[in-house]
Amino acid sequence: xxxxxxxxxxxxxxxxxxxxxxxxxxxxxxxxxxxxxxxxxxxxxxxxxxxxxxxxxxxxxxxxxxxxxxxxxxxxxxxxxxxxx
Numbered sequence: 001x002x003x004x005x006x007x008x009x010x011x012x013x014x015x016x017x018x019x020x021x022x023x024x025x026x027x028x029x030x031x032x033x034x035x036x037x038x039x040x041x042x043x044x045x046x047x048x049x050x051x052x053x054x055x056x057x058x059x060x061x062x063x064x065x066x067x068x069x070x071x072x073x074x075x076x077x078x079x080x081x082x083x084x085x
Contacts, residue, residue, distance in 0.1 A: 003057035014045035
């Protein structure tokens with residue numbers, strides 16, 4: 001599962017970077033800029049994960065799309081889960 005491993009790496013690095021920036025007290029002191037910087041880190045990781053999926057993944061047979069759903073799961077709920085994940 002190369003895509004799954006790449007996603008894990010992307011989100012692990014997001015946590016490592018955020019922790020290092022916090023420990024080194026590098027977040028902006030302005031609260032608005034701090035929120036923007038943290039949002040950029042989170043959204044940047046999401047974009048990187050999407051890039052991994054585009055490069056090496058399969059949009060139809062991903063972990064959440066290929067997994068079996070219970071018979072009683074609503075179709076609309078499965079659709080949104082597959083779209084979001």
